[in-house]
Amino acid sequence: MAPGFSPNELSSYLVIGAILFSLGVFTVLTRRNAISVLMGVELILNSANINYVAFSHFGSGNADGQIYAIFVIMLAAAEAAVGLAIVLAIFQLFHTIEVEAAETLKE
């Protein structure tokens, strides 16, 4: 058992959320593939979900946080759909889905 990290402590779930968040940010910032960036965005959203649920269980005790988590999942799905549509549009223009290709706004 890790010191301070028990499944009964709130902080452990927050730490997992933070780890997921930074992984998500890292993915967004460094991947070349546009779909990988979208996957990173999903990670970030889900880390927020974990925070919601953790606070709902250990904080207020009612189910408000868990309801919010379901809304976020729904939003993430919609956003992923829109994002994929944009990637498709970019592919039609640039004939590639590498993020670095879309640099026509560069001065």
Place this chain on the structure above:
Amino acid sequence: METPIQTDFLRWIIFLPLLGAIVNGLVGAKIQKSLGKGAISLLACAPVIVAFGLSVQALLTLQGLDPEKRFLIDRLYTWIDLGSLKVEMAFLVDPLSAVMILVVTGVGGLIHIYATGYMHDDKAFWRFFAYLNLFTAAMLTLVLGDSLLLLFVGWEGVGLCSYALIGFWYQDHNNARAGNKAFIVNRVGDFGFVLGMFLLFWSLDAQGHGTLTVREMVKWAPTIQNQMLWGIPVITLATLFLFVGATGKSAQIPLYVWLPDAMAGPTPVSALIHAATMVTAGVYMTARMNVFFSLAPATLNLIAWIGVATAMVAATIALTQVDIKKVLAYSTVSQLGYMFIGVGVGGYAAAIFHLMTHAFFKACLFLGAGSVIHAMHHEQDMRKMGGLKANMPLTFVTFFISVLAIAGFPPFAGFFSKDEILWLAYTNPHVSKFVWLLALVGAGLTAFYMFRQLFMVFFGECRADHHTQEHLHESPSVMTYPLIVLAIGALFAGFIGLPGVLGGSQFAHWLEPVIHAHAEEHGSHALEWGLMGFSVLVATFGFIIAYLMYYRGALSPERLCNLAGGFFYRLFDRKYYLDEIYQVIFVNGTLLLARIGSLFDQYVIDGIVDGSASLTRFTSWLNGLFDNYIIDGIVNAIANLTFWTGNKFRGVQTGNINGYLYGILIALVLAIIVKLRYWS
């Protein structure tokens, strides 16, 4: 001194000829074309003749007054009123100027009449008479002016008219040049006159009596007797300068060179201007200023010597001349010399007397020569003449009378006037007897060359070509009548100036109110008779030599010329080379100065101007550099800085989405830190 009486008619003596000149000058050409030369003649002669009448009137008026009160004045208006100088436009008739205006209008009038005949064939008839009238007006201004300044106006005026009339036939370049010479040489004399005038005014003003009115100047003359300038008495200096003016106008040494050249003008001009009137202006001026000259015995001495030197030099030159007018020209210079001898020995009245008699016989001689030239179709060389007394009897008789007068044979006029001067020269204790002796020799020479002329022209065989001989005839009466009148003058005019032994000179007595000097007479009656006889002897001697040479042919002129290897002949014939000397010294000298001035202007002045222009160009080139590199550099540098900064900022926009997100993340983190740290 009494105040003169104011009259109003004196101004017309001057204004009438002036009016004639203006009318003839402005519309003369038209009048000549429409009304003919007769109208011009009338227009020109009438004013002078009327002026003569007025002069006679003035004379009679003067005679009716007491001798002390014999002054008539005509004041028109105040001309100059400046500080201590007040000059009026006023004309004064006193015994001296009365004599002068009678001579000018009388002899002038006769010459005007003569000229209507002489100039008959000339197209510019009207212009001639316009100038002649203008000259008369100017000469009368000279004589009637009551101030030195007005005299000077007339002085300049006659100089101008002399120039215009000498160069009347200006189409011939030589005539124009002669006119130039006359005017320029006169100008030199005028400079002296002006200096004398300034000096007199200045010294009188220093005593508080600055004036140029002659009567006033004479009144205050004693106050400047002792004034000195540069160690010389002012009066001596001033009178010397005035005399320089006289040498120019009256053709004395060294300024006589213009008069022989002036013979290029028409003969009536030579008669009027260069015999009777203009050349006498110098003598008149010294007589007018006699009080001042008498206060400067050094000047008087110089005048006497220059007079006798001029008389001798001119007489010797006249011996060799073959042009009929040149002989008379040098004779005039010589006789003017006699007049100045008279002035120099204190005989101002005698000088004016000789002026008057000379006007008669010289004018008669010139007009007679004019008639001869006219008859000979403008031939002037005496060697081509001869025997003319048969063809032109009237001209011959008047000429003969005048020759007797100028040679000094009694009872003709020239004898009395010339003898008076010789007598005064001999008896004046301050003057060397040598002056008298040289004057006497000159008189002998005069008799010789005048009779030489008479014999060459009127006696012997006619040497002209056949064609000219056929056309020889006496002149028309309009030309011979003036000759007759003048000859009568030459005969009888002498009787008003009888020498002391025969009753005394009425003429000198008449001039007494004006001529304050009493020429000293130290001599017995016997001496006077002796000297008179001696001068007649000398004149007769001259006549005899001329008679033997040119009438009998007993003596040969050629042998006389070749005496001393022809040296004297050449010297006289070449006029003592004076013209050549003047040309080298003055004419070429002035041209050299002009050349130097021109070079100075070209190299120095232009050099400076061009140099400053180059300097300006250089400065502006420097300016340009500064503007280009420094000013523009700053402006461009600022622009470049902006550009560079913009470039750097532009780098932010990579178009790389990952980069943008990275930036957002960092900003978020920083914001959280800031919130946690500094905001509670």
